Amino acid sequence: MLWYEIIGIIMIIIGAVFLFLGALGVIRMPDVYNRMQAGTKATTLGALSVIMGVGIYHPAWIFKTGIISLFILLTNPVSSNALARAAHNAGIPLYEETVIDKYAEDKGKTRAEEEKENG
Amino acid sequence: MSSILIIVFSLVSIATLLSTIRIISGPTIPDRAVGLDTATTITTAMIVLFAQIFHRAIYLDIALVYAILAFLGVIAIARYLEGGM
Numbered sequence: 001m002l003w004y005e006i007i008g009i010i011m012i013i014i015g016a017v018f019l020f021l022g023a024l025g026v027i028r029m030p031d032v033y034n035r036m037q038a039g040t041k042a043t044t045l046g047a048l049s050v051i052m053g054v055g056i057y058h059p060a061w062i063f064k065t066g067i068i069s070l071f072i073l074l075t076n077p078v079s080s081n082a083l084a085r086a087a088h089n090a091g092i093p094l095y096e097e098t099v100i101d102k103y104a105e106d107k108g109k110t111r112a113e114e115e116k117e118n119g
Numbered sequence: 120m121s122s123i124l125i126i127v128f129s130l131v132s133i134a135t136l137l138s139t140i141r142i143i144s145g146p147t148i149p150d151r152a153v154g155l156d157t158a159t160t161i162t163t164a165m166i167v168l169f170a171q172i173f174h175r176a177i178y179l180d181i182a183l184v185y186a187i188l189a190f191l192g193v194i195a196i197a198r199y200l201e202g203g204m
Binding site for chain 2: 017
């Protein structure tokens with residue numbers, strides 16, 4: 001077994017563990033936003049590690065796997081941001097032990113400033 | 120190598136099953152959307168693992184197209200929830 005194959009297998013194992021932990025967080029967390037945190041960040045890292053591990057294991061595939069991982073790296077935060085904003089605007093309540101809600105403060109402040117500007 | 124791939128594929132399959140449980144049992148609609156987002160990302164990694172198992176480079180193209188369509192679907196669901204559609 002060559003040295004880059006060993007590196008690829010180790011990266012595939014690490015990525016599979018991160019994928020499993022991300023899905024476990026989606027089950028375990030109490031809130032939409034906490035679930036989104038677990039299910040997006042850990043899953044992005046896990047998918048990147050698995051895909052780049054396969055690309056390192058087969059050096060002829062490194063271009064296509066690089067394109068796939070770059071696409072996932074660019075689009076996964078965008079979709080999670082859109083989902084979080086949609087959930088907050090749709091009025092999904094936060095978990096009752098949540099300490100701070102900056103987005104609600106921001107929306108309230110902008111609304112107050114608009115009212116002040118309108119008189 | 121094949122035994123390691125069996126362990127890896129079991130872990131990824133259990134992860135897909137957990138996010139499917141969240142899709143079925145989510146109390147609100149954004150919960151189901153989050154489960155769908157997680158499941159599609161895990162499925163993209165799983166298609167790349169299929170390419171590794173069967174030694175077919177054509178499955179990487181399938182993974183890329185699947186990632187693009189999943190991104191468009193999640194964005195459409197988010198716009199619908201926000202009331203933009």
